Amino acid sequence: xxxxxxxxxxxxxxxDKCRGCTNxxxxxxxxxxRIRNNQAVIIPxxxxxxxxxxxxxxxxxxxxxxxxxxxIGAFEYRIALPAPALYTQFxxxxxxxxxxxxxxxLGFDEVFEVARAAEVISYAISRTLINEDRPRPVISSAxxxxxxxxxxxxxxxxxxxxxxxxPMEAAARIAKEEFARTRGVPVEKIGAxxxxxxxxxxxxxxxPLGIGKSAVDGVIAIKDVYTQIQAHVKDGFxxxxxxxxxxxxxxxxxxxxxxxxxxxxxxxxVDGIENVKRALEQIEDSRFDRxxxxxxxxxxxxxxxxxxxxxxxxxxxxxxxxxLRHTPSKMVQRTEIFQDAATRFRTTEPIEPSDxxxxxxxxxxxxxxxxxxxxxxxxxxxxxxxxxxxxxCRALARDIVGGFATEMNCIFKLNxxxxxxxxxxxxxxxxxxxxVGANRTVAAPDAENTDPQEE
Amino acid sequence: MTMIKESFQVKQGDMTTAGDASARIKRxxxxxxxxxxxxxxxxxxxxxxxxxxxxxxxxxxxxFAVEPEKxxxxxxxxxxxxxxxxxxxxxxxxxxxxxxxxxxxGAGMGLPNMKRNADAFDIxxxxxxxxxxxxxxxx
Numbered sequence: 001x002x003x004x005x006x007x008x009x010x011x012x013x014x015x016d017k018c019r020g021c022t023n024x025x026x027x028x029x030x031x032x033x034r035i036r037n038n039q040a041v042i043i044p045x046x047x048x049x050x051x052x053x054x055x056x057x058x059x060x061x062x063x064x065x066x067x068x069x070x071x072i073g074a075f076e077y078r079i080a081l082p083a084p085a086l087y088t089q090f091x092x093x094x095x096x097x098x099x100x101x102x103x104x105x106l107g108f109d110e111v112f113e114v115a116r117a118a119e120v121i122s123y124a125i126s127r128t129l130i131n132e133d134r135p136r137p138v139i140s141s142a143x144x145x146x147x148x149x150x151x152x153x154x155x156x157x158x159x160x161x162x163x164x165x166x167p168m169e170a171a172a173r174i175a176k177e178e179f180a181r182t183r184g185v186p187v188e189k190i191g192a193x194x195x196x197x198x199x200x201x202x203x204x205x206x207x208p209l210g211i212g213k214s215a216v217d218g219v220i221a222i223k224d225v226y227t228q229i230q231a232h233v234k235d236g237f238x239x240x241x242x243x244x245x246x247x248x249x250x251x252x253x254x255x256x257x258x259x260x261x262x263x264x265x266x267x268x269x270v271d272g273i274e275n276v277k278r279a280l281e282q283i284e285d286s287r288f289d290r291x292x293x294x295x296x297x298x299x300x301x302x303x304x305x306x307x308x309x310x311x312x313x314x315x316x317x318x319x320x321x322x323x324l325r326h327t328p329s330k331m332v333q334r335t336e337i338f339q340d341a342a343t344r345f346r347t348t349e350p351i352e353p354s355d356x357x358x359x360x361x362x363x364x365x366x367x368x369x370x371x372x373x374x375x376x377x378x379x380x381x382x383x384x385x386x387x388x389x390x391x392x393c394r395a396l397a398r399d400i401v402g403g404f405a406t407e408m409n410c411i412f413k414l415n416x417x418x419x420x421x422x423x424x425x426x427x428x429x430x431x432x433x434x435x436v437g438a439n440r441t442v443a444a445p446d447a448e449n450t451d452p453q454e455e
Numbered sequence: 456m457t458m459i460k461e462s463f464q465v466k467q468g469d470m471t472t473a474g475d476a477s478a479r480i481k482r483x484x485x486x487x488x489x490x491x492x493x494x495x496x497x498x499x500x501x502x503x504x505x506x507x508x509x510x511x512x513x514x515x516x517x518x519f520a521v522e523p524e525k526x527x528x529x530x531x532x533x534x535x536x537x538x539x540x541x542x543x544x545x546x547x548x549x550x551x552x553x554x555x556x557x558x559x560x561g562a563g564m565g566l567p568n569m570k571r572n573a574d575a576f577d578i579x580x581x582x583x584x585x586x587x588x589x590x591x592x593x594x
Contacts, residue, residue, distance in 0.1 A: 284498050286502075286568075355488060357485065363487075363523040370486055
């Protein structure tokens with residue numbers, strides 16, 4: 001059971017639309033895709049739900065599973081947790097208040113801005129960095145795809161990841177507690193739903209890292225509620241009587257927003273999965289040791305570039321500046337939320353390394369396999385064309401050693417083989433031209449013996 | 456003895472290829488499933504050694520060998536050699552040019568860092584002949 005749950009992925013394939021081209025194959029940051037029988041196959045243990053394949057697929061065959069708005073009906077009381085990225089999605093709308101008001105009309109009883117929780121988390125992180133000795137640079141835990149990337153490809157850096165939950169998780173907990181207290185209803189009857197720009201968040205909610213169970217009850221894609229919010233945004237609204245997030249929290253939507261909010265002196269932000277991989281390589285080589293805090297975001301433009309958004313990430317980023325001008329600059333720091341934040345929002349379980357990228361067997365067996373992979377790779381053309389269905393020649397070599405492919409999957413190797421066979425046949429033909437008649441008379445009784453009727 | 460043996464040539468002064476050898480070594484260690492903490496020390500030590508070859512020596516060679524119980528990295532160059540080994544093994548001591556320092560290298564942590572990260576460290580150096588470093592990491 002646990003095994004099945006572990007492999008839940010929000011990113012999946014729509015087989016009818018897939019043409020088996022190499023676009024996703026070549027761009028997957030963890031080499032989690034293979035093309036088999038003209039169809040892309042996602043290797044569950046290697047997929048980190050980053051959504052890169054969703055972005056690059058020209059046929060829209062890669063999809064992210066999220067939950068429909070109707071899921072909120074499963075709870076008596078419903079809270080919307082909008083990511084700050086939601087505010088940037090609507091042309092000419094610079095007042096996030098209008099968007100929040102529209103969420104109430106969609107059937108939510110309460111709206112709790114994730115940006116508010118981001119303020120609390122920023123505070124918890126900065127407390128931890130100041131008061132506790134942690135290996136530098138400390139790495140953000142907010143991007144679920146980056147966490148899974150580290151787990152799989154950079155496990156030595158898991159100790160550097162901040163052991164504080166994400167703003168989404170904190171938002172669900174705070175919102176439910178507040179709602180239960182102020183309305184006097186049991187927490188079990190309250191559902192909290194994240195309005196998400198991110199493909200990895202549903203996987204993160206179903207199979208959380210660092211905590212036992214997520215307080216989030218559902219993940220709804222921004223693109224799935226876009227038109228409905230759009231329809232209500234034009235309506236008038238009465239001013240909201242809720243605590244609003246300040247610019248500090250809302251800026252978490254853009255790269256560096258988090259690093260700035262944490263407020264340490266030496267920080268760095270890297271966005272885009274390939275850039276993040278390069279940064280992690282360098283952190284591993286101890287080249288970023290003088291930095292205090294590193295914010296790593298799988299999507300270009302951070303959450304604004306998430307695969308479940310509607311607006312172009314660059315446009316959204318530019319629009320955010322206008323939105324910030326309409327956002328309170330002063331933070332509402334309620335004691336009951338902020339006090340003990342660093343302990344209250346601490347993760348409770350260690351994040352274990354994933355062995356998905358490693359060879360299996362005893363050390364000796366692994367060495368033998370690795371040597372074989374090197375040997376096979378040297379014999380492959382080294383074009384990394386992807387025509388064999390594996391992303392690189394090296395990946396094909398690994399697949400051959402793992403028993404998932406053969407050298408004949410390589411079209412160049414196959415071509416070579418066909419040429420050799422063809423020339424062998426030509427010479428065979430030439431040398432046996434006069435013997436053919438004789439062979440045929442010998443072959444005839446054999447053919448009778450294999451007659452199916454005799455069986 | 457079954458093992459993995461790879462050899463990498465490192466070019467002098469070429470900052471575009473600097474780090475390639477240590478990246479390949481790191482990748483192989485990770486694929487082999489060597490414990491993360493060991494991989495980390497191998498990467499740091501090898502990267503330092505490679506940068507030394509690029510900056511201080513006239514380039515050189517890195518030999519990488521894996522046996523079931525240990526990883527051995529040997530770094531050989533026929534560069535200028537180190538006149539005062541004791542000094543060079545002191546943290547903060549460096550002969551790097553300003554140009555190199557501006558790139559973030561030459562803080563004088565190279566050799567001490569290699570020694571600190573390896574389980575066994577051996578260095579031989581002769582002026583005008585070259586330097587020969589061996590780092591062993593227990594798996």
